[in-house]
Amino acid sequence: MSDDARSERAARPGGRTARTRAAVLDAVLGELEEAGYGGLTMERVAERSGVHLATLYRRWRNAEGLIVDVLGEIGTREVPIPDTGSLKDDLRALASEIAGLYARPRYRALVEGMVAAAVRSPAAAAALSEVFAGRNRLAGRIVERAAERGELPPGTDAAAVIAAVGAPFYYRLLIQRGQVDDALAATAAAAAHAAALSGAFTPPAVQDP
Amino acid sequence: MSDDARSERAARPGGRTARTRAAVLDAVLGELEEAGYGGLTMERVAERSGVHLATLYRRWRNAEGLIVDVLGEIGTREVPIPDTGSLKDDLRALASEIAGLYARPRYRALVEGMVAAAVRSPAAAAALSEVFAGRNRLAGRIVERAAERGELPPGTDAAAVIAAVGAPFYYRLLIQRGQVDDALAATAAAAAHAAALSGAFTPPAVQDP
Numbered sequence: 001m002s003d004d005a006r007s008e009r010a011a012r013p014g015g016r017t018a019r020t021r022a023a024v025l026d027a028v029l030g031e032l033e034e035a036g037y038g039g040l041t042m043e044r045v046a047e048r049s050g051v052h053l054a055t056l057y058r059r060w061r062n063a064e065g066l067i068v069d070v071l072g073e074i075g076t077r078e079v080p081i082p083d084t085g086s087l088k089d090d091l092r093a094l095a096s097e098i099a100g101l102y103a104r105p106r107y108r109a110l111v112e113g114m115v116a117a118a119v120r121s122p123a124a125a126a127a128l129s130e131v132f133a134g135r136n137r138l139a140g141r142i143v144e145r146a147a148e149r150g151e152l153p154p155g156t157d158a159a160a161v162i163a164a165v166g167a168p169f170y171y172r173l174l175i176q177r178g179q180v181d182d183a184l185a186a187t188a189a190a191a192a193h194a195a196a197l198s199g200a201f202t203p204p205a206v207q208d209p
Numbered sequence: 210m211s212d213d214a215r216s217e218r219a220a221r222p223g224g225r226t227a228r229t230r231a232a233v234l235d236a237v238l239g240e241l242e243e244a245g246y247g248g249l250t251m252e253r254v255a256e257r258s259g260v261h262l263a264t265l266y267r268r269w270r271n272a273e274g275l276i277v278d279v280l281g282e283i284g285t286r287e288v289p290i291p292d293t294g295s296l297k298d299d300l301r302a303l304a305s306e307i308a309g310l311y312a313r314p315r316y317r318a319l320v321e322g323m324v325a326a327a328v329r330s331p332a333a334a335a336a337l338s339e340v341f342a343g344r345n346r347l348a349g350r351i352v353e354r355a356a357e358r359g360e361l362p363p364g365t366d367a368a369a370v371i372a373a374v375g376a377p378f379y380y381r382l383l384i385q386r387g388q389v390d391d392a393l394a395a396t397a398a399a400a401a402h403a404a405a406l407s408g409a410f411t412p413p414a415v416q417d418p
Contacts, residue, residue: 038329115383116325120247129386163380164400170384171376174324177338187409191373194407195400204395 023049024056025073028066033106037113040066064121067114071124075131081139087146088193091165094139095185098169102180111173136162143196153199160201164192232258233265234282237275242315246322249275273330276323280333284340290348296355297402300374303348304394307378311389320382345371352405362408369410373401 027049031040040063046053060066082093101107117124140158147156168188172178195201236258240249249272255262269275291302310316326333349367356365377397381387404410 036328112328116328118383118386119245119321119325125386128384132384160396163385164377166384167376167380168373171372171379174327174383175337175341175375175379176372177327177334183413186413187369190407190409191400191404194404194409198399198403198407200396200399200403204392 020049020051020055021069021073024051024060024066025070027051028070029106029110032109032113036109037063037067037116040113042066064117064124067110067117068121068124068127070110071114071127071131075134079135079138081141083142083145087142087149087151087196088189090142090146091161091193092186092189094142094162095165095189096182098166098188099180099182099185102169102173108173108180111170115174132166133159136166152196153202155202156196156199157201157203161192161196164195164201165189229258229260229264230278230282233260233269233275234279236260237279238315238319241318241322245318246272246276246325249322251275273326273333276319276326277330277333277336279319280323280336280340284336284343288344288347290350292351292354296351296358296360296405297398299351299355300370300402301395301398303351303371304374304398305391307375307397308389308391308394311378311382317382317389320379324383341375342368345375361405362411364411365405365408366410366412370401370405373404373410374398 024045027045028040030048031044035044042053042056042060042063045051045066046056056066060069079097082090082097084090084093102111114124114128118128119125136159139162143152143156143158143161146152147154147158165188168184168191169180172180172184233254236254237249239257240253244253251262251265251269251272254260254275255265265275269278288306291299291306293299293302311320323333323337327337328334345368348371352361352365352367352370355361356363356367374397377393377400378389381389381393
């Protein structure tokens, strides 16, 4: 980026650059919803967003670059972390949020797109793992609060509990190729809760000191 | 397929057609291991297998077609289903088998390839979900035997328990982009076991009759 471009962005955070990016990322999600990752092309994103094709190629290079930027943008969005006072209810609420997200075709297509992009592009793979690590750290507060309340075995790995809530959704979407629904959310939350209480997410060194 | 080709295959199940297929599928796994799904081309598979490019295009059409056939072939392989006499140990043995498989670069690359292929090809998606459904049904015997021994709540969904053992591996590989290891196997097995005992995989209608 040139110094001019940098100062323009810094000076106008909600300005033309930000509006262009917002239009492009929205177009990416729209294209994913309609045509899937297999149909995601720079040409269609240009047409849908009204942004020049040359600008797209300069700033995002290719479809993987677009996916990386969508992931980065989503990674900075604030999401509510449930805080009901009970681990069981918090995990259930978290699972319902995930189910609600992936019941929407554009987010299902985004998951497929980001995983397919990660297979082809190390940058996309790094963005994907970073976004999920960040999300799981944030949601880990649910588990830390439960530990502070004495609901969990000492040393429970908070990120592992949160990953256990999420994993069944990606298995359903990517491997079983089925729909996510509230029954899956109920099972995922109940299974993660029971496993956490049993000490399954407590590292062996803590289990057997 | 012409009638001639059909009768040739039927007449010589271990003959030239079968040898060609075995050479091609082995070359696909080798290419996946070396170059990943992003580098899987008909040209490289032809070179590696020694099978004519025209034959590859005629029988498999494209890279997705190759992945579908590898999946189908793997789906018919016999795999040992643990039977130790204890659900806990059976699930642990199953998880170790999965971990051992995906510690091998060619099978990790196959998972990535099949998921990426499924995003682009409905035939690959159908093959993927069928192979896993078949595998999970077979491994479900572990859960059915445990139920017969009275180790589990009545009505436990056998396929859901097996899916719970597998899901963390695909989450680690595809989303977290990390290595699978025996620590993950231990956690996945222990979590699925605790969740099954708690009734998390018992349908609500059975839980609350």
